[in-house]
Amino acid sequence: MRFSVKIGSAIIFALFYASSCIVSFTSLQARELIGTFLFKKRTPRSALIYFPEDQSAKLQAMVDQKNTRFMQSIVLGSKGEKVLFKNSDTINHNIYVDDREAKVQFDIGLAPPGSTFEQEITWDEGTVLRLSCKIHPRMRSWVASISSPYNRVIKFKRKKKKKSFKIINIPEHLRRVKIWIPGYDALELQLSPGKAKKVFITKKKKKRGILKLTLQ
Amino acid sequence: MDELLPRLRSVPYYQRRFAALFPDAGLTAQTLALAIAAFERNIISTNSPFDRYLQGNLAAMDQSAIQGMRLFEGKARCVLCHGGSNFTDNGFHNIGINNGDQGRSKIQAGSINYGAFKTPGLRNVILTGPYMHDGSLQSLEAVIRYYNTGGNMARNLDPLMQPLKLTEEEVFDLLAFLGSINNPVTIQRPQIP
Numbered sequence: 001m002r003f004s005v006k007i008g009s010a011i012i013f014a015l016f017y018a019s020s021c022i023v024s025f026t027s028l029q030a031r032e033l034i035g036t037f038l039f040k041k042r043t044p045r046s047a048l049i050y051f052p053e054d055q056s057a058k059l060q061a062m063v064d065q066k067n068t069r070f071m072q073s074i075v076l077g078s079k080g081e082k083v084l085f086k087n088s089d090t091i092n093h094n095i096y097v098d099d100r101e102a103k104v105q106f107d108i109g110l111a112p113p114g115s116t117f118e119q120e121i122t123w124d125e126g127t128v129l130r131l132s133c134k135i136h137p138r139m140r141s142w143v144a145s146i147s148s149p150y151n152r153v154i155k156f157k158r159k160k161k162k163k164s165f166k167i168i169n170i171p172e173h174l175r176r177v178k179i180w181i182p183g184y185d186a187l188e189l190q191l192s193p194g195k196a197k198k199v200f201i202t203k204k205k206k207k208r209g210i211l212k213l214t215l216q
Numbered sequence: 217m218d219e220l221l222p223r224l225r226s227v228p229y230y231q232r233r234f235a236a237l238f239p240d241a242g243l244t245a246q247t248l249a250l251a252i253a254a255f256e257r258n259i260i261s262t263n264s265p266f267d268r269y270l271q272g273n274l275a276a277m278d279q280s281a282i283q284g285m286r287l288f289e290g291k292a293r294c295v296l297c298h299g300g301s302n303f304t305d306n307g308f309h310n311i312g313i314n315n316g317d318q319g320r321s322k323i324q325a326g327s328i329n330y331g332a333f334k335t336p337g338l339r340n341v342i343l344t345g346p347y348m349h350d351g352s353l354q355s356l357e358a359v360i361r362y363y364n365t366g367g368n369m370a371r372n373l374d375p376l377m378q379p380l381k382l383t384e385e386e387v388f389d390l391l392a393f394l395g396s397i398n399n400p401v402t403i404q405r406p407q408i409p
Binding site: 094112133 | 296305306307308309320324326327328329332374375376
């Protein structure tokens with residue numbers, strides 16, 4: 001009996017030790033991406049950064065409108081899922097997309113106050129479309145077809161030219177990162193763990209800022 | 217543009233200035249547009265009686281204009297389209313001036329754009345008659361009385377257009393307010409250098 005209890009305890013201890021090793025091993029394998037944007041003059045409203053190699057997420061997007069503005073600058077949704085358009089404003093709005101290059105066109109028609117509309121995301125992975133309102137053409141927002149769970153939409157404040165961010169729990173094998181900023185040239189980078197990478201942020205090839213990324 | 221660009225390029229001053237400002241491009245249709253846009257952005261009307269009232273000078277507007285301001289924001293519903301510092305939402309609306317003009321929908325397809333025209337800003341509006349996209353209303357009083365009716369029945373009439381039931385006094389209070397957002401910007405007519 002004592003001998004059985006001792007073996008039982010040993011087995012339990014071994015299992016506990018093994019599981020803690022597995023947890024430690026997993027934690028060691030997850031990485032984090034640390035980045036800093038620094039713009040020379042004007043900052044954009046927002047930026048999108050993501051790891052395109054992992055497309056395992058099923059993201060649902062939502063865009064709302066209030067005070068004659070879109071409340072979200074960039075939203076992410078996966079192909080096959082839906083984007084929900086809401087109008088929380090006190091006036092009529094509309095949402096449409098007319099992207100000849102991506103061959104995506106839709107128009108939800110008149111969206112009265114309090115209305116909602118679901119639009120299926122039919123466009124290809126990695127496509128970013130501009131949303132606008134036909135009644136108020138200055139309204140702009142962006143919906144990106146992204147299925148990467150490792151993503152971040154970074155919001156900038158107008159007068160703050162420097163902005164840092166972090167993406168955590170990134171699987172060890174992911175190295176490629178994409179950066180998309182409305183109106184700027186898109187970037188795609190290959191990162192090496194532990195090595196900082198600095199790239200210029202450009203607009204029509206003119207330098208507008210710097211992005212520093214470290215995958216650690 | 218085929219005639220304009222050569223004419224402008226033949227003026228040495230413009231050649232020098234555009235070369236200095238746009239060293240990569242010089243004087244092109246694009247840089248010409250940028251220059252004109254920069255000039256237009258400097259045409260800013262401020263310091264009207266309304267602006268001074270907002271800054272704390274309570275004597276800048278008389279009682280009729282103050283009452284008109286309250287109507288503008290409230291019962292008369294003007295602010296729903298003519299809001300913001302320039303009194304425009306920069307949007308497109310069909311307000312029922314029904315002369316068969318397709319309006320915005322000629323530029324951008326969509327039933328929502330049919331008969332819609334851009335909301336103009338209202339600064340200095342007492343100087344910019346006649347009114348509406350076709351100049352069909354000769355006076356601001358006629359404009360206010362038109363809005364008071366809720367607009368003509370028209371295809372794609374904006375739901376914001378509703379009868380206002382303004383009294384005679386309220387019509388003239390609104391007129392007084394529209395007169396208070398007046399402060400013309402004087403531009404000296406330039407000579408070709």
